[in-house]
Amino acid sequence: MNENDPIRDEKSKKLRKSIRDTGGIAIAFSGGVDSTYLAAVAHEELADRALAVTALSPTYPAREQSEAVEIARQIGIRHEVVESNELEIPGFSENPVDRCYYCKSELFEVVRAIADKHGLPAIADGSNADDLDDFRPGRKAACELSVLSPLLEAGMTKDDIRWFSREMGLPTASKPAFACLASRFPYGSHITEEGLNAVDGIEDALRSLGFGQVRVRHHGEIARIEVEPADIPKACEPEVRARISKVAHEAGFLYAAVDIDGYRTGSMNEGLSESEKTV
16 A cells, blocks of 8 residues: 555545445456556455456457456466457447447446356446546446446556555556557548557557557548657658558558557547547
8 A cells, every 4th residue: 555645545445345335247358558556446445346347359459368468367367268259239330439339238248247156246338537538428328237347446546556656566557558459540430450450560560669548540441650759750760661551551451550649548539529538
């Protein structure tokens, strides 16, 4: 516990009490920063009454899948992996503004079924307080299906979660933020498994070149590449630029473009009107 920060200490106490009070919980577990910290705390507080559930799908990169399995093993939490495919959800592939609602609805229904099978009364996700600052249609699904968001309810921000993750020695403390691959497509553009694989492949190549936080946005013939602003000069170095161009062309894109504004969360939401955000 951090003796020099009573606000963080209070958040931690609130989080742990809320988890204990459930009596048993199944967590939608991606292996990202938030769900890993939540799962680790739940395991400490509830032992075998805590379960991590990971849904495998085309929108979830293979590297993330294998990492989730290994992270759950390191934490020691019980872990169940299930198959899922958002592309089969009616309307999902058309990528409406509320696409995330359909995805989360299916995910939470899967987690609820598994929780019921194990006699666990609660299900939870890793939403945090910072998520309220962006357009998150998945929150509607969470509310409809009585999904708990213990991190958010405790007022924990991403910085708080990373701080506590470092204190607990979790391998995700400095892990870059991740969002499902469907978020790489502009609203209204068709999502295909081929397109998902294309952006995933380029992002893997960028990481192999030393880039940490990356996003490849799928704009038809154009791959719009977001990296941290400080990394933009590196992306423009001749050898690196040539490698990025080659990988993008091999993935089926006619053009590759580096976004000079750099990486930012939810860049696909920038063109939405206020009325669209109320969907």
